[in-house]
Amino acid sequence: MKSYLNAIRAVIWKDLTAEWRTRENLSAMLVFALLVILIFNFALELDIQAQESLSAGVLWATFIFAGTIGLNRSLAVEKDRGCLDGLLLAPVDRSVIYFGKAIGNLIFMLLVEIIVLPVYSFLYQVPVFQPGFLLVVVLGSIGYVAVGTLLATMVIQARTRDILLPILLFPLSLPVIIAAVKASQGFLLMVPLTEISAWLNLLIVYDLIFTAAAFMVFDFVVEE
Amino acid sequence: MNEKPNLLTILDVVAGLMILVAAGLVFFYVPVEVMMGSVQKVFYFHVATAWVGMLGFLVAAIAGVVYLRKGNLLWDIAGNGAVEISLIFFLTAIVLGSIWARPIWNTWWTWEPRLTTAAIVELIYAAYLLLRQGVDDPERRARFSAIYAIFGFFSVPLTFISIRMLRTIHPVVIGSAEAASQGGFNMDSPMKLTFFFSLAAFTVFFADLLWHRIRLGQLRAEVDVLRIDSYSKGE
Numbered sequence: 001m002k003s004y005l006n007a008i009r010a011v012i013w014k015d016l017t018a019e020w021r022t023r024e025n026l027s028a029m030l031v032f033a034l035l036v037i038l039i040f041n042f043a044l045e046l047d048i049q050a051q052e053s054l055s056a057g058v059l060w061a062t063f064i065f066a067g068t069i070g071l072n073r074s075l076a077v078e079k080d081r082g083c084l085d086g087l088l089l090a091p092v093d094r095s096v097i098y099f100g101k102a103i104g105n106l107i108f109m110l111l112v113e114i115i116v117l118p119v120y121s122f123l124y125q126v127p128v129f130q131p132g133f134l135l136v137v138v139l140g141s142i143g144y145v146a147v148g149t150l151l152a153t154m155v156i157q158a159r160t161r162d163i164l165l166p167i168l169l170f171p172l173s174l175p176v177i178i179a180a181v182k183a184s185q186g187f188l189l190m191v192p193l194t195e196i197s198a199w200l201n202l203l204i205v206y207d208l209i210f211t212a213a214a215f216m217v218f219d220f221v222v223e224e
Numbered sequence: 225m226n227e228k229p230n231l232l233t234i235l236d237v238v239a240g241l242m243i244l245v246a247a248g249l250v251f252f253y254v255p256v257e258v259m260m261g262s263v264q265k266v267f268y269f270h271v272a273t274a275w276v277g278m279l280g281f282l283v284a285a286i287a288g289v290v291y292l293r294k295g296n297l298l299w300d301i302a303g304n305g306a307v308e309i310s311l312i313f314f315l316t317a318i319v320l321g322s323i324w325a326r327p328i329w330n331t332w333w334t335w336e337p338r339l340t341t342a343a344i345v346e347l348i349y350a351a352y353l354l355l356r357q358g359v360d361d362p363e364r365r366a367r368f369s370a371i372y373a374i375f376g377f378f379s380v381p382l383t384f385i386s387i388r389m390l391r392t393i394h395p396v397v398i399g400s401a402e403a404a405s406q407g408g409f410n411m412d413s414p415m416k417l418t419f420f421f422s423l424a425a426f427t428v429f430f431a432d433l434l435w436h437r438i439r440l441g442q443l444r445a446e447v448d449v450l451r452i453d454s455y456s457k458g459e
């Protein structure tokens with residue numbers, strides 16, 4: 001068990017080091033996320049009144065678009081430079097690679113969110129810094145990344161890999177998106193916790209089911 | 225295996241007859257519902273096609289599991305065939321539902337849980353076909369589409385629950401008291417007979433189509449082998 005965790009940590013560490021040296025994935029996600037918010041600002045005419053009810057939706061759409069870019073890039077790099085084969089040659093369980101990549105992607109997504117949230121809160125005076133809201137952000141990101149990492153690993157092996165990830169990922173991650181939007185909206189509008197807890201449960205159930213399912217089938221995705 | 229099996233021919237005839245009888249029952253036998261009039265008759269085929277759609281997606285998920293365990297490409301052909309057939313049936317169910325909804329709900333479409341889920345299900349399985357198109361290696365294509373079929377089938381109930389937690393006006397015909405205000409109704413026995421016969425007819429029809437589709441897939445695989453053989457002989 002200890003060596004398993006060490007192996008996962010090695011995969012995560014490799015991703016973080018590589019990213020730290022170029023910073024190309026994270027900066028692309030971040031700039032993209034800010035651009036999406038800018039576009040929403042004009043498309044929806046987000047003023048202080050409108051943003052009350054729309055903020056949660058705008059934020060999640062931003063996270064999801066930026067997340068897709070990050071997922072695609074994180075796995076495409078492995079494929080292009082032949083690193084995936086190297087990873088597969090390592091004498092560890094294949095699921096180590098899945099969890100390593102997934103946690104790495106989760107860290108990137110959370111970093112983007114950590115930067116986007118204060119900016120958004122500064123622009124629209126939205127009270128995002130409450131434990132409940134931040135919990136929803138983490139839970140939603142976990143579910144999205146759990147499915148996204150698996151699908152991205154599939155997609156990079158396909159001929160149409162540049163366009164396929166959002167098409168496959170969006171319909172499957174819809175329960176996460178709906179639950180995350182409703183739960184974060186609830187926290188932003190100060191709805192009592194009893195009305196939000198059902199959405200939180202749904203998020204947790206989704207995270208558990210899909211992480212477990214991805215763990216079970218990952219071997220088949222990387223099999224040669 | 226190139227010969228069409230006799231049993232399949234029999235199944236063709238039975239499926240055709242059953243669909244004809246079901247249509248006959250709907251048009252000539254079953255009474256017109258008092259509140260909604262003749263548009264309610266769409267219901268019999270609407271539920272039957274939706275049922276066949278869901279059945280096909282279930283078959284695809286099961287075929288996916290079996291393929292991942294056994295590795296026999298026959299299961300891949302079956303899963304792909306089931307998805308293709310079910311996409312058409314499910315779309316038919318949505319269109320039939322729209323025809324019914326126009327006079328009853330006074331709108332072609334509403335963002336109600338079942339309708340929204342149906343639209344998302346169509347998109348999931350359209351994505352399934354796109355995924356298959358993008359992968360050339362048959363084994364890899366089979367593995368990926370098996371996984372996607374399983375994941376798709378897992379996500380559908382969660383999607384449905386999540387949308388249902390908002391609000392619903394879709395009638396629950398069987399076993400609901402307050403449904404009448406939303407266009408629900410109670411079925412008397414000719415209605416029940418027609419309803420269950422339509423379900424049976426479409427299920428047989430689905431099995432028949434799926435069998436044809438599997439045979440088509442097998443024949444295509446054979447043609448591919450013959451083609452490669454003829455190239456390697458230098459013709």
